[in-house]
Structure formats: C-alpha cells, structure tokens
Amino acid sequence: MTGPAVTGAEAHSAAAHGVSIVGAGRMAEAHARAWSALGIPVLSVVSPRRRPSLAAAPDARWATTLDDALADPAVTIVSVCTPTPTHADLAIRALASGRNVLLEKPIALTLDDALAVQEAASRASGVLMVAHVVRFFPAYAALAGRIAAGGVGTVRALRATRMTSSPHRPEWMADEERSGGLVVDLAIHDFDQANLHLGTPLAVTAVRSPGGYGAPVSTTIEYAGGGIATVLTVGDLPEGFAFSTSLDIVGTDGVDALLPADGEPFVAQAAYFLDCVRAGVAPDRCPTSAAVDALRVALAARESLRASTRVVL
Incomplete structure (x- = not known):
C-alpha cells in the first residue's frame, strides 16, 4: 500500500508522535501500513506469545505487554488491533496513561464495557477514536x-x-x-x-x-x-x-x-485521527457515541x- 508523499514540514510534525500497535495480525498490519504512509514511526508491537512480523514496521521493538510498550515516553499513540474481548481493558489502560487510542471496531463485546470505554475517554487527556474504517x-x-x-x-x-x-x-x-x-x-x-x-x-x-x-x-x-x-x-x-x-x-x-x-481508507482514517490528536479534539467524523450505538x-x-x-x- 502506498500513501501520500510526506513533506519536510510533515515529517518534522510526525516526529512528535510515535505509535505502539497492540496485536500482530491482519488489522495490525493494516494499521502499520497506514502509519508508515503518514511518516509516523511504529516504535513497538505488543504480542505476548510470539515475536510479531509486520512488514510495514520492520524496526518496531517487540513488547510482550502493554505496560512494557507504555514505558516508552515516545509512544504517544496506541493502535489496538486485538480480539474484541480485550478491547475495553486495553483502551481504558492506554487512555489512563495519557495516550491517544485508535481502537479497532467493535468498541467492545458488551454494552457495559463499551460505556466504560466511553466514560474513560471522556476523562482522558488523550483522544479516542473507534476505527469504523468503512x-x-x-x-x-x-x-x-x-x-x-x-x-x-x-x-x-x-x-x-x-x-x-x-x-x-x-x-x-x-x-x-x-x-x-x-x-x-x-x-x-x-x-x-x-x-x-x-x-x-x-x-x-x-x-x-x-x-x-x-x-x-x-x-x-x-x-x-x-x-x-x-x-x-x-x-x-x-x-x-x-x-x-x-x-x-x-x-x-x-x-x-x-x-x-x-483511495486508501486506512491511511485516510489514520490521517484524520492524527489531525484530531494534534488539535486535541474529539473525532466528530467518527464519534465514540456512534460506535456504542x-x-x-x-x-x-x-x-x-x-x-x-x-x-x-
């Protein structure tokens, strides 16, 4: 997948952010390609049982836990690309650490967990967006x-x-x-x-x-x-x-x-989320309430x- 060319000014701005991807499957690869296309470095990939192999993030460090990834202060964005039952816990923990979170859909497996994620996002300093990429x-x-x-x-x-x-x-x-x-x-x-x-x-x-x-x-x-x-x-x-x-x-x-x-939907999604992160605003195009509904x-x-x-x- 190819993305738009990154200008010098964009590269300087991109350097202010680094990503940790949680998960090592097909969706993790899609997120890695999108961040790569935007010039945002994937600093680590979290995979508890096996060393990840994401072609778009060959230099990413292997972290076995989310806490390990969050120990790196250069990580400002967490892409959660794991099986649905883990979404709520991972998103809430990442938000509590002050990170921005791009969370794969569905937001959670239960309505109670979805509402807990929404509540955590309302209190967090970072931005949450549920990745309804369609x-x-x-x-x-x-x-x-x-x-x-x-x-x-x-x-x-x-x-x-x-x-x-x-x-x-x-x-x-x-x-x-x-x-x-x-x-x-x-x-x-x-x-x-x-x-x-x-x-x-x-x-x-x-x-x-x-x-x-x-x-x-x-x-x-x-x-x-x-x-x-x-x-x-x-x-x-x-x-x-x-x-x-x-x-x-x-x-x-x-x-x-x-x-x-x-067009490249995963790149467009990541670019929009990044704009929200830089502006410190909620993602009106893809609101958390819509993911809950x-x-x-x-x-x-x-x-x-x-x-x-x-x-x-």
Missing part, C-alpha cells in the same frame, strides 16, 4: 457527503449487503462468545452506516439461514421517524469469492448508491437471532 472508504464517504448535502431529501430507507469468504478465519472469531458472531464482528459496519443515515434505532429483528458462523443473516432495523434499514450479511461463501458490499439509500427526493472511488444494534441483532424475536432498544 466511514473512510472513498465510496462510502462520498455517498455520505451527498446524503448530508440533501441529495435524496429525507432518508426513508437503506439497504446494505456485505458478503465474503473467510477460509482462514482466526479460531477466536468463529467462537460467538469471543467475537460476538457475524452480526457483531462483520455486520456492525453496516449497522453503523444505517445509524449514520437514519438516526436513532428503535427495534431490531434478525433471522439466519441454517449454518454456523458466516451463514447468511438478514437484519431489519426500525428507526425513530419511520425509517427502516435492511442489512444482509454473509461470511461463509466459497474460497476465492470476491469480497463485495453495497449500499442503497432511498429518500423523499430520490435514491443514491455507492459509486466507484479510489452500532454495538447496541449488533447486540440486539444477536439477541434477536437467539430468541427468534423482535428486540426493542
């Missing part, structure tokens, strides 16, 4: 801009799909008690988009085709004001199937949908699947 995908960002400008009038309905094959899925992800299942781990991207465009969710109904993790799930979300969203999520397609998404929005004045657009919908969808019922929020 908000930074060029096509999604462009569509959001058109909708915010009134392109379809008042939004009445939304239809989203997210379909993938995952032949090399980590073991923890297939365990719903650790990942939250498909609706918490994958569909949450589209729940966040639905909330962004339709507002306050009121009730959730989800149904699933037979099968394990990855079997198709259709979720319907009802919104204050009468809006409705339908989200289809599939995670068990055959190996080699090309990942695909769609988003269609219906308003009082017409319809709109995703259009092809180029997306989790609230995802957990309701999981409850609906388990109880075969409509869940009122």
Whole structure:
C-alpha cells in the first residue's frame, strides 16, 4: 500500500508522535501500513506469545505487554488491533496513561464495557477514536457527503449487503462468545452506516439461514421517524469469492448508491485521527457515541437471532 508523499514540514510534525500497535495480525498490519504512509514511526508491537512480523514496521521493538510498550515516553499513540474481548481493558489502560487510542471496531463485546470505554475517554487527556474504517472508504464517504448535502431529501430507507469468504478465519472469531458472531464482528459496519443515515434505532429483528458462523443473516432495523434499514450479511461463501458490499439509500427526493472511488481508507482514517490528536479534539467524523450505538444494534441483532424475536432498544 502506498500513501501520500510526506513533506519536510510533515515529517518534522510526525516526529512528535510515535505509535505502539497492540496485536500482530491482519488489522495490525493494516494499521502499520497506514502509519508508515503518514511518516509516523511504529516504535513497538505488543504480542505476548510470539515475536510479531509486520512488514510495514520492520524496526518496531517487540513488547510482550502493554505496560512494557507504555514505558516508552515516545509512544504517544496506541493502535489496538486485538480480539474484541480485550478491547475495553486495553483502551481504558492506554487512555489512563495519557495516550491517544485508535481502537479497532467493535468498541467492545458488551454494552457495559463499551460505556466504560466511553466514560474513560471522556476523562482522558488523550483522544479516542473507534476505527469504523468503512466511514473512510472513498465510496462510502462520498455517498455520505451527498446524503448530508440533501441529495435524496429525507432518508426513508437503506439497504446494505456485505458478503465474503473467510477460509482462514482466526479460531477466536468463529467462537460467538469471543467475537460476538457475524452480526457483531462483520455486520456492525453496516449497522453503523444505517445509524449514520437514519438516526436513532428503535427495534431490531434478525433471522439466519441454517449454518454456523458466516451463514447468511438478514437484519431489519426500525428507526425513530419511520425509517427502516435492511442489512444482509454473509461470511461463509466459497474460497476465492470476491469480497463485495453495497449500499442503497432511498429518500423523499430520490435514491443514491455507492459509486466507484479510489483511495486508501486506512491511511485516510489514520490521517484524520492524527489531525484530531494534534488539535486535541474529539473525532466528530467518527464519534465514540456512534460506535456504542452500532454495538447496541449488533447486540440486539444477536439477541434477536437467539430468541427468534423482535428486540426493542
């Protein structure tokens, strides 16, 4: 992945920040590439059981604990890229140390933990942003801009799909008690988009085709004001199937949908977060409250699947 060229002035400003990445998997590599593209050094990678090997951070020190990484005063930013059950503890500890935290989605595995992270961020000197990276995908960002400008009038309905094959899925992800299942781990991207465009969710109904993790799930979300969203999520397609998404929005004045657009979403996400860190401001484009609300919908969808019922929020 290549990023924008870094100017001399930008390099000087970048030198004021250093990153520790917690985790050593696919998302950690994505964060490392983004920070590298922005000229921000990855000083350490936290991995308790094995020496990390992130191609974009070849000079990073191996730390076996978060405390070890935080002992370095040059670390001003922590990218948390670990399995979901660890998110709350790691984010809260990093925020308490005065660091800025870019926390992979979902914000947490339970609503209580999500609210604890939000509360910790409200007291912290650093900035927290939950990495709902879909908000930074060029096509999604462009569509959001058109909708915010009134392109379809008042939004009445939304239809989203997210379909993938995952032949090399980590073991923890297939365990719903650790990942939250498909609706918490994958569909949450589209729940966040639905909330962004339709507002306050009121009730959730989800149904699933037979099968394990990855079997198709259709979720319907009802919104204050009468809006409705339908989200289809599939995670068990055959190996080699090309990942695909769609988003269609219906308003009082017409319809709109995703259009092809180029860009590097992880770089755009990191750049926006870095701007917030430098300015010492909350990330209005990706607020923590939105991450909590997306989790609230995802957990309701999981409850609906388990109880075969409509869940009122």
